[in-house]
Amino acid sequence: MHAEREILFRESAAAALLDPQLRANFRRAMDGLISKRQAQFPDPRDLQELRDLSTAIRSRSLLRLPELLEQLEASCTKNGIQVHWAETCEQANELILGLLQARGAKTLVKGKSMVSEEMHLNAFLEANGVEAIESDLGEYIIQLDGETPSHIIMPAIHKNKDQIARQFSQKIKDAKYTEDVDELTAMARKVLRQKFLEADAGLSGVNFAVAETGTLCLVENEGNGRMSTHVPPLHIAVMGLEKVVADLESVAPLYAILTRSATGQAVSTYFNLITGPRGADEKDGPREVHLVILDNGRSRIYADPELRATLRCIRCGACMNHCPVYTRVGGHAYEAVYPGPIGKILTPQMEGVGVRHDLVHGSSLCGACGEVCPVEIPIPEILVRLRREATHSDPGSQVAGKGTGRLASEDWTWRLWAAVLKRPALYRLATWFATRLGGALPAGVPLLREWTRTRTQPVPARRSLSERMRAEGGSHD
Amino acid sequence: MTDARTAILGRLRAGGGEGPLPPLDTAVMERRQWPPAERVARLRRGMEAVHTEFLDATPADWPAVVRAFCDREALPNLMFGPASEAGAALAAAWPAGGTQLLPYDRPVEAFKEELFTTVAAGFTGTVGGVAETGGLLLMPGPAEPRLLSLVPPIHLALLRASTLQDSLWHAVKALGWGRSLPPNALLISGPSKTADIEQTLAYGVHGPKRLIVVLVHDLA
Numbered sequence: 001m002h003a004e005r006e007i008l009f010r011e012s013a014a015a016a017l018l019d020p021q022l023r024a025n026f027r028r029a030m031d032g033l034i035s036k037r038q039a040q041f042p043d044p045r046d047l048q049e050l051r052d053l054s055t056a057i058r059s060r061s062l063l064r065l066p067e068l069l070e071q072l073e074a075s076c077t078k079n080g081i082q083v084h085w086a087e088t089c090e091q092a093n094e095l096i097l098g099l100l101q102a103r104g105a106k107t108l109v110k111g112k113s114m115v116s117e118e119m120h121l122n123a124f125l126e127a128n129g130v131e132a133i134e135s136d137l138g139e140y141i142i143q144l145d146g147e148t149p150s151h152i153i154m155p156a157i158h159k160n161k162d163q164i165a166r167q168f169s170q171k172i173k174d175a176k177y178t179e180d181v182d183e184l185t186a187m188a189r190k191v192l193r194q195k196f197l198e199a200d201a202g203l204s205g206v207n208f209a210v211a212e213t214g215t216l217c218l219v220e221n222e223g224n225g226r227m228s229t230h231v232p233p234l235h236i237a238v239m240g241l242e243k244v245v246a247d248l249e250s251v252a253p254l255y256a257i258l259t260r261s262a263t264g265q266a267v268s269t270y271f272n273l274i275t276g277p278r279g280a281d282e283k284d285g286p287r288e289v290h291l292v293i294l295d296n297g298r299s300r301i302y303a304d305p306e307l308r309a310t311l312r313c314i315r316c317g318a319c320m321n322h323c324p325v326y327t328r329v330g331g332h333a334y335e336a337v338y339p340g341p342i343g344k345i346l347t348p349q350m351e352g353v354g355v356r357h358d359l360v361h362g363s364s365l366c367g368a369c370g371e372v373c374p375v376e377i378p379i380p381e382i383l384v385r386l387r388r389e390a391t392h393s394d395p396g397s398q399v400a401g402k403g404t405g406r407l408a409s410e411d412w413t414w415r416l417w418a419a420v421l422k423r424p425a426l427y428r429l430a431t432w433f434a435t436r437l438g439g440a441l442p443a444g445v446p447l448l449r450e451w452t453r454t455r456t457q458p459v460p461a462r463r464s465l466s467e468r469m470r471a472e473g474g475s476h477d
Numbered sequence: 478m479t480d481a482r483t484a485i486l487g488r489l490r491a492g493g494g495e496g497p498l499p500p501l502d503t504a505v506m507e508r509r510q511w512p513p514a515e516r517v518a519r520l521r522r523g524m525e526a527v528h529t530e531f532l533d534a535t536p537a538d539w540p541a542v543v544r545a546f547c548d549r550e551a552l553p554n555l556m557f558g559p560a561s562e563a564g565a566a567l568a569a570a571w572p573a574g575g576t577q578l579l580p581y582d583r584p585v586e587a588f589k590e591e592l593f594t595t596v597a598a599g600f601t602g603t604v605g606g607v608a609e610t611g612g613l614l615l616m617p618g619p620a621e622p623r624l625l626s627l628v629p630p631i632h633l634a635l636l637r638a639s640t641l642q643d644s645l646w647h648a649v650k651a652l653g654w655g656r657s658l659p660p661n662a663l664l665i666s667g668p669s670k671t672a673d674i675e676q677t678l679a680y681g682v683h684g685p686k687r688l689i690v691v692l693v694h695d696l697a
Contacts, residue, residue, distance in 0.1 A: 066486050135683065249650070267523070267645075269665065269667050275658040
């Protein structure tokens, strides 16, 4: 899914900043998540040890990635799970549509899956006559409004309950207006249980795929994941190819750090391990389980030893919860499937660093994301790397769209700068003008306006440092 | 999609730098251990914090404790797996009248609608519990179908104190899950819940609204 046009984060971010309701919704939610996470890690030594272990597990998985994927395929196949591979989102969509059509499936209930968002699966299926119903409460809420998730864990976090109350009363049949969260939840339960009962197929993501046992692990609180994967006769799971881990022992630490980092829970309500379709004597469970392994640019990210760390991500969302930018502009401003810091490094690598170059600059590089990341992804360092990739075409680099974010105006500015610095006379002249006349420049002149758009116009000193040095008798030695 | 498979694996092999695998120091997982009695208290605390309810029982009286709960709640019926050990014991001790015991003894397709609309509660055994965080370990299968612990609005689960593990990490090893797993195994720490509306916790969104643990105190 390469973006065709340049998407400017600074424009959408500026618009988001003017929405006080949005800012209040995010501020409240992020503050809550930060303190809940903190409460789960009372001992800094334990936290660091768990991060080190989790990082090592994910790094080992990546080092052995091709081998583990083959092992996963073999184990799944032995268990009766059918494995499919897709290089692109288009391929994955076609594959899933093919599976559904071959079985005459018209309705699909979905557990939460960010990879399916990445594929824009719902829109694709709707266009081909299959109804795709989101069953995670947050996903259901935004699907009613035709919106996309604004957070990878809490998709409807940008809405408050008044907004949801209005929406339910308008869009759910026979629903009365109420702001009571329990009543709103009960309404969704009623609608969606009927959907689970009737659905022809279910779709889920995968939190961890275990190569040794051929097991798909699903982490959830609501039970919609279990409903989607156990009630309909067909279960399709989609995963990014980086989700594989060697063995089930490796999953326990990752699960422990995932729920604590994501929502500040020591454990989720359900941790569901799926190792096959309905067994010979079983009375329920899907008759068929399919696993779709998606690449979509991941193998390219994998090829770069530094950028590969991006693929360690376990999708906890802690980086966005702690990001001062995300907290203020919310998830939609990023105009990307994955918002926040992880999205800022993932999206440009998937869609092209040229069209999304604005994203890698939309960071103060404060480092909070890297500090809380449970698998120690050096997000700030990768942001800096991608800033360079956007404007340079290093021959060894495999980054999508490298060098295409270079602006002619920026290019000329640096050339001019270099020319002036190389010529002492010119430099002295330029400095003289800058110090005497710089303060009189209107804020809107080209180049200067890039600075003054969000900052106060600087007033240059009346004399340069070297002038003062000379006047005061200082020496360069 | 053999072509996609070949292309993807080819790219990964070409791009993968071989390096030494970083060591795994699992001490942080290993040291989460408690004496048996403390495990019970921890599990209970963890699960009660997320609205799980507990019924205390002995190895002899637990069927009566289940029955007393059903009477108290005036449940019209309780579904169970007749071929499971716990299910068989429950059925053997069930007095006639009152809450009707419904056996889950045929493929779900035969009564899916009924399961979703008229079954009031489901009863299952467990294969253990997790002390560190609180949680029940279940291995659904032919004797105890998967939906028994998911679809009915109340889930009653039998847990023997002697089967508690320190943590999920220890449980995976103790139960041999790392080597082979049935088609479905899971951990349940409470009733279904969500915080998707304004971070406000609400229980019973899709799965059971109530989780009742029948805790059999069988520690020596």
